[in-house]
Amino acid sequence: xxxxxxxxxxxxxxxxxxxxxxxxxxxxxxxxxxxxxxxxxxxxxxxxxxxxxxxxxxxxxxxxxxxxxxxxxxxxxxxxxxxxxxxxxxxxxxxxxxxxxxxxxxxxxxx
Amino acid sequence: xxxxxxxxxxxxxxxxxxxxxxxxxxxxxxxxxxxxxxxxxxxxxxxxxxxxxxxxxxxxxxxxxxxxxxxxxxxxxxxxxxxxxxxxxxxxxxxxxxxxxxxxxxxxxxxx
Numbered sequence: 001x002x003x004x005x006x007x008x009x010x011x012x013x014x015x016x017x018x019x020x021x022x023x024x025x026x027x028x029x030x031x032x033x034x035x036x037x038x039x040x041x042x043x044x045x046x047x048x049x050x051x052x053x054x055x056x057x058x059x060x061x062x063x064x065x066x067x068x069x070x071x072x073x074x075x076x077x078x079x080x081x082x083x084x085x086x087x088x089x090x091x092x093x094x095x096x097x098x099x100x101x102x103x104x105x106x107x108x109x110x111x
Numbered sequence: 112x113x114x115x116x117x118x119x120x121x122x123x124x125x126x127x128x129x130x131x132x133x134x135x136x137x138x139x140x141x142x143x144x145x146x147x148x149x150x151x152x153x154x155x156x157x158x159x160x161x162x163x164x165x166x167x168x169x170x171x172x173x174x175x176x177x178x179x180x181x182x183x184x185x186x187x188x189x190x191x192x193x194x195x196x197x198x199x200x201x202x203x204x205x206x207x208x209x210x211x212x213x214x215x216x217x218x219x220x221x222x223x
Contacts, residue, residue: 034211043115043201043214044154087153098169099212101146101154 004088009106018075020105022088025069030092033064033071038085038104047086048073075107083109113138117202117215123223124189124196132187132218134202143185144203144212147171154201160185161207189220197222 005023012018024033032051036044048055050062050071061074075082085104115136124130134143142161146154156169160179174193179185185204189196199219203212 036211041199041217041219043203043217044212045214046211049211098144098156098159100156100170103153 004090004102006086006088006102006105008103009108011108011110012078013110014079015077018078018082018107018109020073020075020086020088020107021070022073022090023070024088024090027068027090028092031090032092033062033068034089034091034099035060035062035073036087036089036101038087044087044101078107078109080109080111083107115202115204115213115215117200117218119218120216122218122220124220125223127191129188129190130220132189132200132202132220134185134187134215135183136185136202136204136213136215137183138204138206138213139182140204140213141182141207142205143179144205145169145175145177145185145187146201146203148199148201148217157187157200196220 034049035047037047038044048060048062050064052064055062063072085106087101087104089099091099118133144159145157148154155171157175158169158177160166163179163182166177166179176188199217201217202215205212
């Protein structure tokens with residue numbers, strides 16, 4: 001399974017854009033990249049998933065370069081309620097592989 | 112509304128006792144998972160089941176047991192063999208394929 005590396009923590013301010021980069025150097029051809037958000041004492045929530053290039057939804061954007069060895073989650077104009085832990089997962093669930101959660105990135109949004 | 116229900120929200124266990132955590136889903140998902148989360152840490156996979164009457168060990172299965180007799184239910188038993196069971200337990204399900212996981216709200220287990 002592809003191993004991921006992401007920063008342990010990041011601070012930001014309300015209204016700013018937050019970009020979290022995840023490294024996954026040994027990503028396999030069939031692996032997808034998925035990001036989750038977790039608030040304290042709650043289960044993680046699916047944010048976005050992608051395979052290559054750029055994916056955008058109402059919550060975030062996911063940028064994936066051509067070599068797919070990294071990906072960047074972009075949260076536009078964050079608010080205090082975006083303070084959470086963000087996890088990057090890489091894997092091929094369609095092949096029956098289980099996904100592994102790393103330590104995640106703790107994002108603190110300040111007023 | 113469809114979702115995953117975990118109960119109880121808080122659970123206290125005495126040393127040497129077995130306890131069972133409930134996980135029920137009405138999403139018609141085939142696969143279900145149990146994760147353990149320790150303070151400030153990521154999630155670690157305990158057991159998972161991709162179909163009824165079948166389940167596989169995850170990365171930290173020792174001291175835990177599961178059953179999958181119905182598609183909707185995937186209970187986790189924390190046995191007395193689990194030496195450090197105090198943690199936050201999360202149940203998840205998914206449709207399979209490339210869909211994301213749906214998580215329950217968790218059960219916080221404390222040994223007293």
